[in-house]
Amino acid sequence: MNAFELYNPTKLVFGAGKVNRLGELVKPYGSRVLLVYGGGSIKRSGLYDDVMFQLSEIRATVHELPGIEPNPRLTTVNKGIDICRKEKIEFILAVGGGSVIDAAKAVAAGALYDGDMWDFTIRRATVQAALPLGTVLTLAATGSEMNGNSVISNWEAKEKRAFGSKLVYPKFSILDPKLTYTVPRDQTVNGIVDIMSHVFEQYFTLTTDIPLQERFAESILQTVIENGEKALEDGSDFDARANLMLAGTYALNGTLPNGVSTDWATHGIEHEVSAIYDIAHGAGLAILFPNWMKYVYKERVGKFAQFAVRVWGIDPSGKSEDELALEGIAATRAYFTRIGAPATLGEVGVKGDQIDRMAQEATRFGPIGSFKQLDIEDVKAILQSSL
Amino acid sequence: MNAFELYNPTKLVFGAGKVNRLGELVKPYGSRVLLVYGGGSIKRSGLYDDVMFQLSEIRATVHELPGIEPNPRLTTVNKGIDICRKEKIEFILAVGGGSVIDAAKAVAAGALYDGDMWDFTIRRATVQAALPLGTVLTLAATGSEMNGNSVISNWEAKEKRAFGSKLVYPKFSILDPKLTYTVPRDQTVNGIVDIMSHVFEQYFTLTTDIPLQERFAESILQTVIENGEKALEDGSDFDARANLMLAGTYALNGTLPNGVSTDWATHGIEHEVSAIYDIAHGAGLAILFPNWMKYVYKERVGKFAQFAVRVWGIDPSGKSEDELALEGIAATRAYFTRIGAPATLGEVGVKGDQIDRMAQEATRFGPIGSFKQLDIEDVKAILQSSL
Numbered sequence: 001m002n003a004f005e006l007y008n009p010t011k012l013v014f015g016a017g018k019v020n021r022l023g024e025l026v027k028p029y030g031s032r033v034l035l036v037y038g039g040g041s042i043k044r045s046g047l048y049d050d051v052m053f054q055l056s057e058i059r060a061t062v063h064e065l066p067g068i069e070p071n072p073r074l075t076t077v078n079k080g081i082d083i084c085r086k087e088k089i090e091f092i093l094a095v096g097g098g099s100v101i102d103a104a105k106a107v108a109a110g111a112l113y114d115g116d117m118w119d120f121t122i123r124r125a126t127v128q129a130a131l132p133l134g135t136v137l138t139l140a141a142t143g144s145e146m147n148g149n150s151v152i153s154n155w156e157a158k159e160k161r162a163f164g165s166k167l168v169y170p171k172f173s174i175l176d177p178k179l180t181y182t183v184p185r186d187q188t189v190n191g192i193v194d195i196m197s198h199v200f201e202q203y204f205t206l207t208t209d210i211p212l213q214e215r216f217a218e219s220i221l222q223t224v225i226e227n228g229e230k231a232l233e234d235g236s237d238f239d240a241r242a243n244l245m246l247a248g249t250y251a252l253n254g255t256l257p258n259g260v261s262t263d264w265a266t267h268g269i270e271h272e273v274s275a276i277y278d279i280a281h282g283a284g285l286a287i288l289f290p291n292w293m294k295y296v297y298k299e300r301v302g303k304f305a306q307f308a309v310r311v312w313g314i315d316p317s318g319k320s321e322d323e324l325a326l327e328g329i330a331a332t333r334a335y336f337t338r339i340g341a342p343a344t345l346g347e348v349g350v351k352g353d354q355i356d357r358m359a360q361e362a363t364r365f366g367p368i369g370s371f372k373q374l375d376i377e378d379v380k381a382i383l384q385s386s387l
Numbered sequence: 388m389n390a391f392e393l394y395n396p397t398k399l400v401f402g403a404g405k406v407n408r409l410g411e412l413v414k415p416y417g418s419r420v421l422l423v424y425g426g427g428s429i430k431r432s433g434l435y436d437d438v439m440f441q442l443s444e445i446r447a448t449v450h451e452l453p454g455i456e457p458n459p460r461l462t463t464v465n466k467g468i469d470i471c472r473k474e475k476i477e478f479i480l481a482v483g484g485g486s487v488i489d490a491a492k493a494v495a496a497g498a499l500y501d502g503d504m505w506d507f508t509i510r511r512a513t514v515q516a517a518l519p520l521g522t523v524l525t526l527a528a529t530g531s532e533m534n535g536n537s538v539i540s541n542w543e544a545k546e547k548r549a550f551g552s553k554l555v556y557p558k559f560s561i562l563d564p565k566l567t568y569t570v571p572r573d574q575t576v577n578g579i580v581d582i583m584s585h586v587f588e589q590y591f592t593l594t595t596d597i598p599l600q601e602r603f604a605e606s607i608l609q610t611v612i613e614n615g616e617k618a619l620e621d622g623s624d625f626d627a628r629a630n631l632m633l634a635g636t637y638a639l640n641g642t643l644p645n646g647v648s649t650d651w652a653t654h655g656i657e658h659e660v661s662a663i664y665d666i667a668h669g670a671g672l673a674i675l676f677p678n679w680m681k682y683v684y685k686e687r688v689g690k691f692a693q694f695a696v697r698v699w700g701i702d703p704s705g706k707s708e709d710e711l712a713l714e715g716i717a718a719t720r721a722y723f724t725r726i727g728a729p730a731t732l733g734e735v736g737v738k739g740d741q742i743d744r745m746a747q748e749a750t751r752f753g754p755i756g757s758f759k760q761l762d763i764e765d766v767k768a769i770l771q772s773s774l
């Protein structure tokens with residue numbers, strides 16, 4: 001096990017109807033609130049009205065930043081930063097999924113930075129201060145509700161980049177599984193793939209002697225695999241939605257990477273694909289991850305064999321580690337296909353003509369990943385195998 | 388899954404040699420420090436000197452509260468409270484195991500309370516403010532390094548009681564597995580039993596549809612079972628000590644009880660035994676837990692069967708749930724015996740003549756536990772079967 005630090009001050013408030021705690025949770029931070037949300041589903045569902053009622057109870061002055069895109073854009077973030085400055089916003093409330101929360105974090109950090117918030121993503125500046133933010137989660141997927149990460153797209157430059165800071169951890173996140181009952185099927189699918197992918201990035205590691213971290217990762221994967229299918233069968237299955245939501249949070253709240261060298265190459269490649277094509281992050285990951293697995297598994301076949309046995313329940317008798325590893329990878333692809341995720345870039349309209357550019361961008365700071373370090377040729381090969 | 392809140396702001400700094408971060412971690416809180424420790428093993432090991440060097444580097448004024456007992460006593464806590472008031476202490480640093488940390492929490496809360504800190508344990512007052520504290524952990528056991536709980540003994544009244552507050556979470560805890568290399572064998576054993584017992588209290592529940600919490604619990608148990616034996620074979624096995632330490636922290640840092648009705652009856656009974664006899668908490672738990680299991684398992688045989696199969700790897704083929712449950716309980720007892728923990732109260736000098744008193748005290752506020760609610764007669768029966 002490597003040395004590590006763990007610090008996660010986000011307060012989770014989990015359960016049906018917990019939006020009724022919102023006023024009390026916002027109040028300590030001030031009364032000038034920026035409400036950040038997406039395409040309007042929260043208005044159709046009635047959640048917007050519930051949130052506004054809660055904020056009116058504490059006599060908050062509410063400004064709004066609606067229309068956050070599925071891949072949230074720098075231009076939209078900058079609009080939010082302008083509002084924060086003009087209106088002296090004291091607290092940012094994100095109501096939505098990971099994109100909305102990521103945008104809120106970028107606004108929170110950008111509002112107190114004397115420059116272009118994009119600087120944080122290109123390491124030209126680090127976050128020194130941020131407005132406090134909180135979230136009401138409506139989608140089990142990115143884990144953004146309990147971490148300090150944010151991914152923003154610069155659509156003009158066709159770039160999608162991440163920044164992270166302890167200062168943008170949400171002060172609180174309200175997780176009501178019932179709010180995810182109305183999530184459309186494809187978004188539930190993308191969420192399932194996203195959660196599993198977060199675990200993969202931290203599970204497939206060359207670090208050894210980390211039995212607890214491995215088992216925690218396997219626990220999340222098994223829980224998502226079972227409950228993902230249940231939630232797709234019946235969108236209003238409370239326990240399935242609750243288990244998926246909790247698993248999504250734990251997949252990226254700092255529990256898995258303790259003392260572990262994590263990978264994140266596949267996320268890096270996917271960011272280049274969706275920077276150009278604006279496809280759903282979960283769809284991109286479903287296409288790429290099994291191909292990454294096939295490309296790298298020989299670096300540590302035993303770990304992939306363990307994955308096959310412990311996560312997919314594959315019977316190891318009479319099989320070589322290599323056979324088991326390949327069966328585990330095949331089971332991953334089969335599961336993604338069974339729940340309706342795409343398997344090829346062609347299915348989502350991505351052709352081969354941009355592969356060189358995507359591979360170049362993905363490796364612009366050098367090789368990516370740690371399970372196997374991937375250079376530009378490796379990334380091209382993985383993209384090629386995904387067409 | 389039930390509704391729940393999760394909030395844990397303790398910063399973990401984990402790794403070999405991390406005591407060198409101590410000065411920097413203490414500094415933001417002030418320079419007047421109360422150093423709390425136990426029987427002097429930290430002086431023999433050189434840790435005391437390392438800590439004092441770190442504190443001298445930030446020019447701290449250090450007062451000391453040495454001699455914290457294995458079951459920390461109210462009289463000693465009160466000494467610490469007096470020092471805090473007289474010397475205007477700004478930060479409390481606990482260097483030791485769970486007893487030392489629990490005592491430091493009691494001092495931290497008591498120093499800012501205008502009354503007897505025992506009031507917190509008998510629910511006559513709740514903690515409204517506390518001095519900040521940090522820890523350097525020297526024993527994998529209680530999990531006190533990353534929670535807001537404390538257990539204090541009132542030796543004159545023969546009472547051992549707990550209090551909890553969000554205000555006494557350590558600001559930071561330094562976890563260096565190497566500091567546990569010199570832990571005596573019996574204390575390592577007690578730590579293993581203590582960690583497993585914490586998991587049992589949260590795993591054996593009537594709450595259903597909590598697959599993630601169950602698997603996390605099973606993950607911790609399996610990790611402790613394997614690495615406990617390794618640490619006993621070779622006290623300087625870094626990975627075994629590291630895995631045990633991390634498991635101990637996760638067993639009681641709020642990861643397992645999310646949305647779960649927890650039990651804690653066995654801890655309640657053990658507190659009454661060690662309040663009178665001053666035996667090690669881990670020893671008491673090793674004696675009582677398998678007997679509690681036998682007494683209650685029929686309330687939910689399936690959960691105990693799952694425990695047998697998933698945690699102890701018992702082959703379920705051709706066995707009834709009842710048989711599996713009993714095999715899992717027997718495996719628990721066998722493991723405790725194999726690592727050298729006691730199996731009967733007689734072995735630790737406890738006779739039957741105080742059973743009525745202990746059962747009465749354990750149930751003084753009514754029945755205890757949630758897996759099966761135990762009244763005074765139930766507690767007597769469990770104690771009787773443990774003689």
